[in-house]
Amino acid sequence: MTTPPIPVLLYHAVMDDPPDWIAEFTVTPRDFGTQLDAVVASGRTPVAISALANHLAGRSPLPDRPVVLTFDDGFADLPGPTAEALAARALPATAYLTTGAVTPGRRSLLPPAPMMKLSQAPLLEEYGMEVGAHTITHPQLDTLPAKALHRELREPKAVLEDVLGHEVAHLAYPHGYNSPAVRRSALRAGYASAVAVRHALSSETDESYRIARLILRRSHTVADIEAWMDGRGAPVAPFPDSLPTVGWRIYRRARARIKGPVFAG
Numbered sequence: 001m002t003t004p005p006i007p008v009l010l011y012h013a014v015m016d017d018p019p020d021w022i023a024e025f026t027v028t029p030r031d032f033g034t035q036l037d038a039v040v041a042s043g044r045t046p047v048a049i050s051a052l053a054n055h056l057a058g059r060s061p062l063p064d065r066p067v068v069l070t071f072d073d074g075f076a077d078l079p080g081p082t083a084e085a086l087a088a089r090a091l092p093a094t095a096y097l098t099t100g101a102v103t104p105g106r107r108s109l110l111p112p113a114p115m116m117k118l119s120q121a122p123l124l125e126e127y128g129m130e131v132g133a134h135t136i137t138h139p140q141l142d143t144l145p146a147k148a149l150h151r152e153l154r155e156p157k158a159v160l161e162d163v164l165g166h167e168v169a170h171l172a173y174p175h176g177y178n179s180p181a182v183r184r185s186a187l188r189a190g191y192a193s194a195v196a197v198r199h200a201l202s203s204e205t206d207e208s209y210r211i212a213r214l215i216l217r218r219s220h221t222v223a224d225i226e227a228w229m230d231g232r233g234a235p236v237a238p239f240p241d242s243l244p245t246v247g248w249r250i251y252r253r254a255r256a257r258i259k260g261p262v263f264a265g
Contacts, residue, residue: 005201005231006052007044008068010213013075013113014082021111022075024217029081031218036089038222039067042229048130049094049170049211053193056208067229068202069093070195070213072134072172074102076114083127095124096134096172096195099156108137109263121163132170133157133191140264142179142249143256149182153189169193175264176213179249183209200235201228212237 011027018026027035039046045063052068054060069086071078074097086093100108103118121131133156135141141149153171160168169192173182176197186194186209198212206212214228227233252264 003204004065005203005234005236006062006066006068006206007228007231008049008052008070008195008202008211008213009039009225009228010195010197010215011069011071011082012073012216014077014085015075015114019111019113022113025215026218027216027220028218029077029085032082033085034222035216035220035225036085036091038225039069039091039229040089042067042226044229046091046093048092049132049193049195050130052202052206052211053170053208055204056206056211057192062204070172071095071129073098073110073138074116074134076116079116079120079123079127083124083129086129087127090128092128092130094130094132094170096132096170097121097156097160098134098136098138098174099159100136101138103159106136109261110138111263118159118163121160125164130170131160131164131168132172133160133168134172135174137261138174138263139261140175140177140252140256141173141182142177143253144261146185148261149185150189153185153191157189157191171195173197173210176215177249177252177264178210183207198237200237200239201231203236203238206237210237 013026044067100106135152171191171194194209196210200212202212
């Protein structure tokens, strides 16, 4: 290992009674607070994804022992108790919003769940959160034809920029799914970084357009957080895709040609 690991945590909903489809990736408010306390106790310096992206691009240094907190989709707890818990501990974070799921009257592939509203995006920034895009409909981007891929990347960026009044430069791939073509499209769409999942620790040599994240499940404990903060308990990116990952992508592309876009949960 040539560079120290950087934990980039991926949260979804923080609630006591989530819909079944997202329950595995939901933590309770009590567990969330305990996990945030473990992050603070680790002595790591919390930064938004932009700081890591700027470092990977060679534009600025990182603080010693950084940690990044991210939130996908835009569940209803985010601009309320979740943002308040982060702000109470002075923890910056990055929220990636699925615009079709948070805009009244629009649709997405996400099943029904309590979601925040697009109009609340500026409130996230008031709490000290950075806002990024998470596509319009939450598709498996690496299965889309070029025109649909272009729209899923360009439109949410423009929508969020209109609401926030400034550039939105960071992207999260739904389900973490990406490919070389998707990563090139993210660059062409004007994003400065994109996060995947990979179930791995990131590092100072990670790839700007598939930054590794550690996805929080309801089964994770404070001990898991402590291990990640210590740079243990997961592989360290970058690393090439495994053969099972490549095979799974081929299967999903074949399925998409038959069934069209589907939620991958």
